[in-house]
Amino acid sequence: MTEPNSFSSIRQYAEHSKASAIEDLLRDISSQAQELFERKANEYSSSWRILRQEAITDQVWIKAYRIRSIQESNEQKVRGEDNSIESEFIGILNYSIMACIQLSTKDTDIDWPADICIAEYAYHRSNIEDLREMKNSDYGASWMDMRLESITDMILSKLLRVKEMQAKGTHGESEPVINSFKDIFNYAVFALAHMWFDKTYK
Numbered sequence: 001m002t003e004p005n006s007f008s009s010i011r012q013y014a015e016h017s018k019a020s021a022i023e024d025l026l027r028d029i030s031s032q033a034q035e036l037f038e039r040k041a042n043e044y045s046s047s048w049r050i051l052r053q054e055a056i057t058d059q060v061w062i063k064a065y066r067i068r069s070i071q072e073s074n075e076q077k078v079r080g081e082d083n084s085i086e087s088e089f090i091g092i093l094n095y096s097i098m099a100c101i102q103l104s105t106k107d108t109d110i111d112w113p114a115d116i117c118i119a120e121y122a123y124h125r126s127n128i129e130d131l132r133e134m135k136n137s138d139y140g141a142s143w144m145d146m147r148l149e150s151i152t153d154m155i156l157s158k159l160l161r162v163k164e165m166q167a168k169g170t171h172g173e174s175e176p177v178i179n180s181f182k183d184i185f186n187y188a189v190f191a192l193a194h195m196w197f198d199k200t201y202k
Helices: 010-015 021-044 054-074 087-104 114-139 148-168 179-200
Strands: none
Touching: 010 021, 010 179, 021 087, 021 114, 021 179, 054 114, 054 148, 087 114, 087 179, 114 179, 148 179
16 A cells, blocks of 8 residues: 555545545535634624625635735735635635525525524535535546646636626526536635645645
8 A cells, every 4th residue: 555655646645545535535624614604603693694696706706816826926925824825715615605505595684693504504515515526426536636726727717707697697507606606615625635635745
């Protein structure tokens, strides 16, 4: 069996680990994001419910574009745990779930108790994870062979499409807006998995 410090890629790690290792890793990443969401829900309740779709999209765009800028310049001037690239990807995860909730609910009441916010988050997260497992099966987990820069660009590409649909007042027939945010969530999880591997084995 390959020694842990000799893994050259996350795919090689997956090939030499138990069958569920990668999915366990991806779910653990999602759990960390959910834990942060739950802490904020208990502190701020449903303040994010006031955000319109455009505002949520812009928040995700700002985070993704900052990541790309840091990747391109290889320089990060604002530092600290809350300003790390990892924290930006975590933020993308949580804003993507917020977008899915806002797009799927017909409830106009913005004052939700924390337990409802958390339950909605868990429901959408579960659906997204089920979708990811099916896509990983169909595509052979091709994300493992993507570079971090490519994943960032895919997120920005999805956001450009969402922004265009929002500007036109359409919801997307071939790919609904909510599906774009589901994909963005999963791309962010993949990015964090790559970053975990780089920190652990490189």
